[in-house]
Structures are given as C-alpha cells and as structure tokens.
Amino acid sequence: MGIPEEKHLVEPALREISDKRMYERYLAVLHRLEGRTIKDISKMIKRTEKTTAGYIHSYEREELEGLSLGHSPGKPHRLMDEQERILANTVANKRPVDVGIEAKYTWTLKLAMLFVEREFGECYTEKGMSVLLHRLGLSHTKATYTMELANPEEQHTFTSKTFPALKKLMKQEIEHLLFEDECMIRAYQSLQYSWFPVGAQRRIPTYGRHEGAKLFGALNYETGQVLYRDGERYDTSAFIQFLDVVLKAYPTGKRVMILDNGRIHHAAEVRNYLKQHTRLQFVFLPKYPPDLNLIEGLWKWLKSDVVHNVFYKKFYHIRINVAAFMKRVNKKPVEVIDRLCIRM
Known part of the structure; x- marks a missing residue:
C-alpha cells in the first residue's frame, strides 16, 4: 500500500475518532505519512520522541489496529487495567481516611503511593505516581466549597x-x-x-x-x-x-x-x-x-x-x-x- 492510499485510510479515521489519546496517535501517523520527522511530530503533539516513535512503529507493524489503546507503544503499565480503575475511582471519589489511611483527608502523591503499594504491591516514585495520575485523567487542583443546605x-x-x-x-x-x-x-x-x-x-x-x-x-x-x-x-x-x-x-x-x-x-x-x-x-x-x-x-x-x-x-x-x-x-x-x- 502506497502513502496516498495509507493517508486515505488514516484521514477519515482521524475525523471520526472521539478518544483524545487515539486522536493523538492517528495525528502522529498522518504527520509521518506527510513526510515530517519524528522530532518535528513530537513537538507538534507535545510528546517525547520515544513515545512518538512508538506510535509510528506500532502503525508500521500492525497498521491502524496497532494504535489501539490495547497496544501500548511504550513501556507496559505496571498496574493492570482494573487496578488503575480502582486507583482512579478511589482518588476521585474517596478521601484517604475512607480507605483506611488514618486522619488524612487530602490525596497527595505520597498517600497515593502508599495506597498503591498497600493494595497492589507496586512501589512508585513521586514522579512516577504523578505521571500515572495524570494519565488516568486526574490533576492537582484546589478544592472548592459546596453548599450542603442548598435546595x-x-x-x-x-x-x-x-x-x-x-x-x-x-x-x-x-x-x-x-x-x-x-x-x-x-x-x-x-x-x-x-x-x-x-x-x-x-x-x-x-x-x-x-x-x-x-x-x-x-x-x-x-x-x-x-x-x-x-x-x-x-x-x-x-x-x-x-x-x-x-x-x-x-x-x-x-x-x-x-x-x-x-x-x-x-x-x-x-x-x-x-x-x-x-x-x-x-x-x-x-x-x-x-x-x-x-x-x-x-x-x-x-x-x-x-x-x-x-x-x-x-x-x-x-x-x-x-x-x-x-x-x-x-x-x-x-x-x-x-x-x-x-x-x-
């Protein structure tokens, strides 16, 4: 299959995809088919050159199917999907004290690390935990008040x-x-x-x-x-x-x-x-x-x-x-x- 034919397949897939991460992968491939370098593409999608190259190589091996989220173009995740869902749900909807971390009411990286080590036996650095939480759609934001007596x-x-x-x-x-x-x-x-x-x-x-x-x-x-x-x-x-x-x-x-x-x-x-x-x-x-x-x-x-x-x-x-x-x-x-x- 030549480059024009490949672009003909990637472009409609890019228009139809709604998942942000998949859109990023398709976009990287399209830029590559248009002749751009890995270095330039990594700057455009704001990813490392290693990650960008992983997207390209996954596509070269298995075409669009290789870009699916089940195919990790980089280092495999240390937690299983279900464990990641549990972590994300816990941080988003519960306080540390609710899961047995006594007298702690605000999630910090260290408390998330403690929870993961206790529940799943995996040890993370603060930087690694920060990357993980961001990947799971969480961010470090200031809390706000809500009126419990509001009707x-x-x-x-x-x-x-x-x-x-x-x-x-x-x-x-x-x-x-x-x-x-x-x-x-x-x-x-x-x-x-x-x-x-x-x-x-x-x-x-x-x-x-x-x-x-x-x-x-x-x-x-x-x-x-x-x-x-x-x-x-x-x-x-x-x-x-x-x-x-x-x-x-x-x-x-x-x-x-x-x-x-x-x-x-x-x-x-x-x-x-x-x-x-x-x-x-x-x-x-x-x-x-x-x-x-x-x-x-x-x-x-x-x-x-x-x-x-x-x-x-x-x-x-x-x-x-x-x-x-x-x-x-x-x-x-x-x-x-x-x-x-x-x-x-």
Whole structure:
C-alpha cells in the first residue's frame, strides 16, 4: 500500500475518532505519512520522541489496529487495567481516611503511593505516581466549597421558570433588571499563584492592619452597568442608602432587584422603604445559591484585578483602586455582559 492510499485510510479515521489519546496517535501517523520527522511530530503533539516513535512503529507493524489503546507503544503499565480503575475511582471519589489511611483527608502523591503499594504491591516514585495520575485523567487542583443546605429543586425552579419569566417582562413591565450583592474587600485579601522565576517566590509586604472596604453592588442584566457604594458597615441603614443610589441612577420605570436572603434585605425598615418606592421590587434567590447571583462574578473579577497578591498600606488606596476598577468596567459594558450575564 502506497502513502496516498495509507493517508486515505488514516484521514477519515482521524475525523471520526472521539478518544483524545487515539486522536493523538492517528495525528502522529498522518504527520509521518506527510513526510515530517519524528522530532518535528513530537513537538507538534507535545510528546517525547520515544513515545512518538512508538506510535509510528506500532502503525508500521500492525497498521491502524496497532494504535489501539490495547497496544501500548511504550513501556507496559505496571498496574493492570482494573487496578488503575480502582486507583482512579478511589482518588476521585474517596478521601484517604475512607480507605483506611488514618486522619488524612487530602490525596497527595505520597498517600497515593502508599495506597498503591498497600493494595497492589507496586512501589512508585513521586514522579512516577504523578505521571500515572495524570494519565488516568486526574490533576492537582484546589478544592472548592459546596453548599450542603442548598435546595436543587428551588434552584432549578429559579433558572427554568422564575428568571425566564422576568426576562420576558423586560421592556414591557420591567425597565431595569438588577442583581444585587455585598462584598468585603480586605487589605490582606489573598495570595494566589503567580508566574515568577524558577526557584524564587514572590514576597508581598504586609503592614499588620486588617482594614477593608465594604461594598454594595448592583449589576444591570441588560446593559452591563454596575452601580456600587462602599462604606464602613453592613447594616440596614447602609443598605437603604445604597437603594437610594439605585433609584437615583434609574429614576423611571419599574426596577426589579434579584438578591439573596441576607437578614438586612428582609429588615422591617427595608420593607417600609419598598412600600414608599413601589417601582422597586425584590425577587429573592433560593437559599444558598451556588452561582445564581451574577454579580458574584464581578466580585471575583474585582479581587483578581485589585487585591490578589497585594497588601495595601493605606485604607484609602483600596477605595481608589476599587473606584478605578468600577470606572473601567463601566466603560466596557459589552465585556461585562459577555463575562457575567450571557450564561443566564
């Protein structure tokens, strides 16, 4: 079979394959049939020259069948397929303490090595275990919180019925649809991963004070406009002052504000305020919504730009940078909509 005929077989197989690893092998073979060197191909598919050569040699021996995942072009795996499935399932769905590793709740390479040695009698180095876990589709990522008290049915009702109904009323009965929330921006907010020279670590100076800005914010779902107010406290009075900001910004038309069930949002003074300003209506989110309040994305954006890996010497410096951020995003409403509003 000549090279044109071989390409005629490999190209449709490449288009139809859905498995990422098989796609990589077919692609390597196709590049080889097109005359590229092993060195060039290895750079293109981001594999070692040894691995790439293994793909090519497997194809040369057994054609496309030789590339199947049952045919390892490199060093044979030390664990059997079933053992690898057990390892992957254990790390993904259980904690070390759940499988008898006492008082350990987070998987590390050393704990995975301990588990494999105990269960299967195979000893790995940390590097070898890292390679194995990555090959099994696992990665070293930061955990996140989930609200155990959240009600999935209430959240589904909001996303499938309540919010679509509100959107239908826009420009008819509702003139402005807003998402409201509060956020605390601390001077010592957080340290995050950052690119820096190998072997060195970025050091952030601190000043021993824990001041911060208490923000109220409202995101206009349709226009992308952001309103905010900072202050010294979160209480009913401060919230009502922010509502005054909202009413001043939107003096006409009915305004619907979507917000969480915070205590100050239900205060008697706030209820009286709404009676006096009947064109402002509250729609409360389900309890403990994980990501239904769109303005929470703005707070993450703000923290990423303004406070991560920064420690402010003066409190007013925080306010200056927060104001600059808000001014900047309000100049780019399309970006705000694309980043925060488009998903609902």
